[in-house]
Amino acid sequence: MRKFTRGHITDFLKKYASDASTLDIGAGGNDHKELFPNRVTLDIDPARNPDIVGDAHALPFGAAHFEVVVCSEVFEHLQNPPQAVGEMWRVLKPGGLLVLTTRFIFPVHDAPGDYWRFTPYGLRLLFSQWEILEIEAEADPFGTIAVLLQRIMFQTTLRGGKATKALLYVLALFFNTLSPLLKVQYGDIKRGSKVDILLTSGLFIACRKPL
Numbered sequence: 001m002r003k004f005t006r007g008h009i010t011d012f013l014k015k016y017a018s019d020a021s022t023l024d025i026g027a028g029g030n031d032h033k034e035l036f037p038n039r040v041t042l043d044i045d046p047a048r049n050p051d052i053v054g055d056a057h058a059l060p061f062g063a064a065h066f067e068v069v070v071c072s073e074v075f076e077h078l079q080n081p082p083q084a085v086g087e088m089w090r091v092l093k094p095g096g097l098l099v100l101t102t103r104f105i106f107p108v109h110d111a112p113g114d115y116w117r118f119t120p121y122g123l124r125l126l127f128s129q130w131e132i133l134e135i136e137a138e139a140d141p142f143g144t145i146a147v148l149l150q151r152i153m154f155q156t157t158l159r160g161g162k163a164t165k166a167l168l169y170v171l172a173l174f175f176n177t178l179s180p181l182l183k184v185q186y187g188d189i190k191r192g193s194k195v196d197i198l199l200t201s202g203l204f205i206a207c208r209k210p211l
Helices: 006-015 081-091 120-126 141-155 161-175
Strands: 022-025 039-043 066-072 092-103 131-137 202-208
Touching: 006 066, 006 092, 006 202, 039 066, 066 081, 081 092, 081 120, 120 131, 120 202, 141 161
Parallel strands: 022 039, 022 066, 066 092
Antiparallel strands: 092 202, 131 202
């Protein structure tokens, strides 16, 4: 069964595909190779077969070394995200592009190395020195419920076995059809402020290091 989230992540990365020199943090093997062919992969886990085994908190490269940095589904697993952001800034050339995907409303995964969740406002704060090109939601509120139901299927043993999981899958597919019901989303219970992103399973951000 394919994860609901996977296609959205790939589509976002495709928008910023580049043959420029790229550092792909947290990638190994053939991850993203077709989108960023001139990349160096880095991961702290040698089992992922990265080009370089290294830590995102202390990147083993000189300043202004890369034109693009990709950090997909890694940020929530870093013990000190602000420090890692500083390292990404350091190794990027002026005008360089950062493409990052991470989690907002999402279950624990890759335990025990799962530390953080990020709101759009948290990302804007962390990347306040950057030129933010866009912040995109992975799913709308109903789609997020579908993602959570699917992760319950993946990450639990349930009474009723396959029949119960089949029911959850049908519910997940149902919630994925409800997006047209959404009209306006609000950032507080009194509906005092409208927001573009109320509830989402993940957030995607693209930004540039200023010239």
